[in-house]
Amino acid sequence: MTTTMRSVSMVLAAVSLATMASLQASSQQQQPQVQIPQPGVPQIMTLEGKFVRVAYNNEAYAIIGYQIANRTVGDDWIMLDVGLTLMERTPDYRLKREAISLDTPDTTLPLPSIEEYRENEAKLQGLQNRLKVQRDSIDYFPPWTHGVNRLGFFADLGSRAMPWNEAEVTNSRACMGQLYFHIPGGTKHGQYWLNVKFAQSVLRVPFRLFTNDEEKKLGKNYGNIKKQVDNAFKQAAKKK
16 A cells, blocks of 8 residues: 555656646746847847847948837828947048948838938928927947937928038947938838948848837837847947
């Protein structure tokens, strides 16, 4: 009787351990994973916050904030908050309008002309007003970057600022501003890429317009963007 009870206990213990292992494995499988998409061009790293993305290579660095885009899915214009700079010892670069494009889930779109922007200015005011209350900071740059230049491809008709067809990007200052793209048929959920062509390379910054479900499941898995940028350039910061 004692031998039988001991055998039963051993079987139950084995079943219990197997069940626990199965539950742990199931839990790990169900844990949502954030997959960084492959850019298809040489890049050192992509860093990700919930609505902030960073991409950089040996030549340049780009950061975008896109919460407004995610809150206005269905609109036929998309606005991105953008910051650019160059890596140390990289010569200054004049970034032209035609060097910027956007890959949507369906096609590739050029940066609109100032004329097209101004024809839709009233519609775009809504996006600008949203930015005042739903803005994620993108003021995270490598340690050699100080100060800000305007990324001035667009300017409202009543603004004192003039729109330009090119912007000067340097390694000592951040170049910051908003970029707009017209999306025929409206934005939709899925994977997007901001493409910026520099002198020697193309930098591709991935961002995804989440569904409500994706935002709930994946949002908490994105890291602190400031810590990621600080860690990425820790050695350069120490040299300073």
